[in-house]
Amino acid sequence: MIEVRNLHKVYGRGPAATPALKGIALSVEQGEFVAIMGRSGSGKSTLLHILGLLDSPTQGEFRIQGTDMLRLSDTDEARYRLEEFGYVFQEFSLLPGMSVLENVYVPALGLGRNNGFKKRATELLRTVGLVDRMKHDPTELSGGEQQRAAVARALINRPKILFADEPTASLDLASARVVLDLFRRLNNELKLTIIMVTHEPDDAQYVDRVIWLKDGLIADDGPTASK
Numbered sequence: 001m002i003e004v005r006n007l008h009k010v011y012g013r014g015p016a017a018t019p020a021l022k023g024i025a026l027s028v029e030q031g032e033f034v035a036i037m038g039r040s041g042s043g044k045s046t047l048l049h050i051l052g053l054l055d056s057p058t059q060g061e062f063r064i065q066g067t068d069m070l071r072l073s074d075t076d077e078a079r080y081r082l083e084e085f086g087y088v089f090q091e092f093s094l095l096p097g098m099s100v101l102e103n104v105y106v107p108a109l110g111l112g113r114n115n116g117f118k119k120r121a122t123e124l125l126r127t128v129g130l131v132d133r134m135k136h137d138p139t140e141l142s143g144g145e146q147q148r149a150a151v152a153r154a155l156i157n158r159p160k161i162l163f164a165d166e167p168t169a170s171l172d173l174a175s176a177r178v179v180l181d182l183f184r185r186l187n188n189e190l191k192l193t194i195i196m197v198t199h200e201p202d203d204a205q206y207v208d209r210v211i212w213l214k215d216g217l218i219a220d221d222g223p224t225a226s227k
């Protein structure tokens with residue numbers, strides 16, 4: 001599904017140039033749940049942002065189902081970000097002043113799918129175990145609950161790939177487990193492809209495969225025991 005070859009990223013230029021990725025090659029199959037691990041500064045977020053079309057590489061090839069992702073029109077790029085991809089970050093970034101339900105369906109507004117998005121948002125909140133909190137303001141939810149609402153929001157437009165950058169880093173251990181169990185369930189039941197950056201080695205037990213980055217290169221890439 002995802003094909004990456006010889007991917008390089010250099011931030012800045014001249015004496016301030018920082019190479020962050022130094023020639024990454026990887027393939028991800030549809031339905032895989034992959035963790036990207038490695039030390040701080042190894043290039044995990046940079047790689048995730050490039051795969052999620054939130055940043056562009058300095059050099060390399062990147063295809064999804066044969067489509068050259070580095071030569072998309074602005075319209076197609078925006079469509080991938082809004083409809084094909086879902087994102088979850090360390091900060092939940094739910095909007096206060098709107099209910100949890102409204103937060104979940106905001107990304108569906110303006111897509112011309114005005115029928116049914118509220119119902120779908122409610123179903124997603126049921127999936128993440130928050131249907132009884134949907135009228136609340138996000139500030140009234142715990143961190144773990146806010147992250148589960150953010151996961152529901154990421155899924156509202158039925159993305160094919162979920163990108164998550166340290167989704168449990170702001171959570172206590174119990175809430176982190178609930179979020180990771182949810183990812184595992186979404187992967188099993190919806191066959192959702194998930195690419196998750198994490199620095200927590202214990203998270204490996206939830207995923208099919210771990211890609212280890214070291215200084216901008218893949219140091220190891222293989223299935224986990226759970227596979």
Ligand SMILES: Nc1ncnc2c1ncn2[C@@H]1O[C@H](COP(=O)(O)OP(=O)(O)OP(=O)(O)O)[C@@H](O)[C@H]1O
Nearest residue numbers: 011012018020039040041042043044045046047199
């Ligand atoms: N906007 C930027 N400008 C310049 N250098 C950057 C920028 N973003 C990242 N870098 C550098 O690129 C390298 C990789 O950064 P990246 O954020 O991808 O690492 P990471 O593995 O996600 O680290 P962490 O675990 O701390 O989040 C680091 O050396 C970092 O300092």
Ligand SMILES: [Mg+2]
Nearest residue numbers: 044045046197
């Ligand atoms: Mg990072």
